[in-house]
Structures are given as C-alpha cells and as structure tokens.
Amino acid sequence: MSERKVVLITGCGKGGIGSDYCKAFAELNCAVFASDVSQRLPDLADLQSDNVETLELDVSSDSSVASAVDLVISQRGKIDILINNAGIGSPGPLAELPLDAARKAYEINALGQLRMVQRVVPHMVACGGGSIVNVGSVVGEVPTPWAGSYCATKAYVHAMSHALRVELKPFGINVVLVLPGAVRSSFGSNNVDRLKDYEWKIYKSFSDSISERAKASQSGKSMDASVFARHVARQVLNSSPPKTIMYGHMTGLFRVLSWSPLWLRDLFFTKRFKLNKVVVR
Template sequence: MTTKVALVTGASSGIGAATAHRLKALGFTVYAAARRVERMQNLADSGVHVLAMDVTDDASMQAGIARIIARSGRIDVLVNNAGYGSYGAVEDVPLDEARVQFEVNVFGAARLCQLVLPYMRAQRSGTIVNISSMGGKLHTPLGAWYHGTKFALEAISDCLRMEVQPFGIDVVVVEPGGIRTEWADIAADKLREVSGQGAYAGQAKSMAESMGGEAGRKRLSPPTLIADTIARAVKARRPKTRYAVGFGARPLLFLRRWLSDRAFDRLMRLATGVSR
C-alpha cells in the first residue's frame, strides 16, 4: 500500500511541529515547512523531511511542492498552518503590515492549495486542512486585521470545499481556541509596538496583558490537542467540515451565535479588560 504524504506549513514550533510529529507517528511521509529550518532539527531527527519555505514567496512554494512530488510522487494531505497574529487599532496599523498579514495567513494558504490540487485531482483523493481560529467566527478588540484574515480563510475554505468535492478531495477547517504557543506573545508584542502609545494605549495595555498573563496561560490547551484533531480529520472517511477545539473555542462560538453584536462586544471588552 502506498504511503500517504503530508505537507505541514509553519512547522518550526507549536501546532505545526506537533502536527508533523503526530502524522509521522501515524505512518505518513511528512514534509515540514517553515522559514527557519534550523528550528526543525528535532523533526529531522525523527525522520520528518524538512523544507525551507516562505509562504509569501511564490518561487519558494513552487520549489517545495516540486521537491515533494519529485521525491514522493504524490501529496495526500496539506495542512495550512503558517500564520501569525498582528494586533493593533485599525487606525494605527500601517497598511503595509496589514497586507503582510493577509499574504501570510490567506494568500500563502490559497497559493499552496492551488499548487497541490492538480496532484490531488489526478489521484482523485486528498485532504486540505486550513488552520483558522475561533477568531474566524468572532471578534476581539484591536484584532481587526488578524480576524479579517481568519474570516477570509473560512470563506475560502467553504467555497473550495464545494469546488473540489467532485474530485474526492476534502477541505477541513480547524478552529483552535487558546493554545499554548508563541502566538500570544508575538501578538502582544506587536500590539504594544503599534498601539502602545496614543489614543488606544489603554486598550492596548489591557489587551496585551490578557494575551500574555500567566494566569490565562495556564488555562491554554497544548498544541498536541490540535495535532490530534488534525490526525482524526485526515484519517476519517468523511471528516467534519469544521473542528472547534481548545480552550474557550466551543463556549465562545456558542455565545457568538446567540448573542447580539453589542452584547458580544460587551462580553469581549469585559473578558479582555479593555472596558476599564
């Protein structure tokens, strides 16, 4: 039986690294991609193939897919995990930074879908897993550009799922809640840098503290929870279209569904401390 092949982006840490390890343990031939290859030595030591890939660089993505096909002859799973959170008030965030956020979180994922789909269609099988966020269905203060990318990824995934279903290809969205990774610290640092002074400084201080607080960090779920969810999805004969997992994901999505916009605004302002 042919060994299935998986590509996981953003694999230098956190969810991506955990997913690469998990799929390797399931028997997949795994290619782990990230800009910082030196941070993936532990993956290489475990038998995962590491790739230098920048999802904002088309040539880099094309070369990565070409290498996988040349070496393994197929691709069965794409996990679009590369991404980051760029926080700051809409008024403060430079549009160049907003564009980079979309390039990484949306256009990089979409381009990799374009590159793997011809091979999946030829096989008449495959699974694309797009790592969104509970933030793809709800909103928080000072997170407009990040949430915008995740809302966009959700919509693209829904349209893509209908387009590729006749070819035997599944599209799955994973919506993590709070996960114990570098993400929160990076987002909080960016928030302080962009909106830590001026009209939104008070909101930025409270929001950054809610992201990086030690008490909140202890409640976060481990990246392995998301890796296990991805493994369950790619093994399923008929996977769910969405998996909401991790700290806060299901209750917050439930509340967003039933609360009015202004009621949910109040809840988020209280939860993040920006109402003070």
C-alpha cells in the first residue's frame, strides 16, 4: 500500500477482540488509533507502537465520540476505516432482565455504533470514501435463549448496516458487517460476572443453564482472536471489501439454523439450554 490507511477502532480493552484488531491492522502497516473508555485506557498501554496510538472514547457519549474523532482528524487529516467493535453482553432471561441492563446494552452495542457512524461519515464524504466495519454476531441472525437482549442489539446492527451499505454507496463508502462466531476472548467471563448482580425468581431453577449460555462462546474449540482479527483485517483492506464477513467457530451451525424452520430451531435451543423441563409451582 502506497499510502497508510488510518484506522479507528473502538472497544480495545485487554482480553477483547478489539486489541487483536489493533495488532492485525498494525501488522498490515496501517496507522491505528486504539480506543476505549477512560478506566480501561491503562490496559491499552501494551498496544502502543510506531503504528498504534491510544485515545479515550466512550461510544455512549456524544461529546466523547466527537472529541475522539476530531482528535484523529486533527492528527491524520482523515479516517479511512472505522471498526465499530465496542460492545457489552446482556445475559439473562428477558422476562426478568432489569430494563437498565437492556438499556445499557442497547446504548453501547446499537446506538454506540450509529453515533460513531454519524460522526465519521462527514469526514469520509469530504475525503471521497472510506470503509465502516460494524461488528454484529451470528446471534443477530439467530437469537438464542438467555441472551435475547444482546441478540436484539446485534439484530439492530445488522439492519442498520444493510441500510447504510446502500445509503452510503453514492459517496464511495463501503459498509462491512462482521458476524463473529465463537471467538476466544474475555467476553464470556465478563458475562458471567454480570450475572452475579442478578437474582432470578421465576427462572431460579434455570440458573446453571443461564450461566452456561453466558460463557457458551468460550469453549475449547473457540477460534483464537488473533486468527479471527487477521482474517477480518485482510478482508477489509481489499480494494473491494465483502459486504459481510462470517467467520469463527460454530458459524456453520448458525448458518444451518438460519435456514431451518422455526420449530426445528426452537427444538434445538430448547434441548441445548435445558428448557424442556416442566416447572412446577
């Protein structure tokens, strides 16, 4: 590449896939800006290199997003690629999950991505193009029990990305939707930690199953995050990047489930997450 691409990545805290995105794009000689909320900035110190700078960015804050984007533009004059990676889990049964938990996940996972898009797009239009990479999930296509809130935020990302892809085409801006399968990261352990804040009532007898779902993506067969990130980086840097990138462990299963009739999908998840027992009150 004759000209270095400037890449802004959100959600780069230690243990997450974001930090591996930073390393992957840096290895490909991009000028990377790794970002996260203020309390996690110390964790980003290990990422700093000739190709990686760090900055504070809270995707749920209008002012923080504006400051971060303006800083990158002031230093580099452009943002070629935005990686909308920041996100949090929201485990638990929908009928009992506190609305504050669902609201927070929606604010970060869904509106957080749109907030970034709205701030970055004017700069990309002025520069004649760019690429926006929105991180969704296979569960945005096939929602699972005990994670309905999280799945809904990812479904929003999918719908938003498909609309943006057409809306931004006249300006030379590519929109890539990434659908990770099971990729090894700190996501599962963070989910389990969140469950400690809740005490289920009507779903008390399903607590073990709920906990199992919270860490389901972190099995021994989960894809290594560095392998996943390098694959995504190479695809995004293509002259004609793909519209979607589905990659990682269990993507084949979820592809089949997306094609399956609902009764079969329901049967699979009912057995998988032990919802086939009768609760006696």
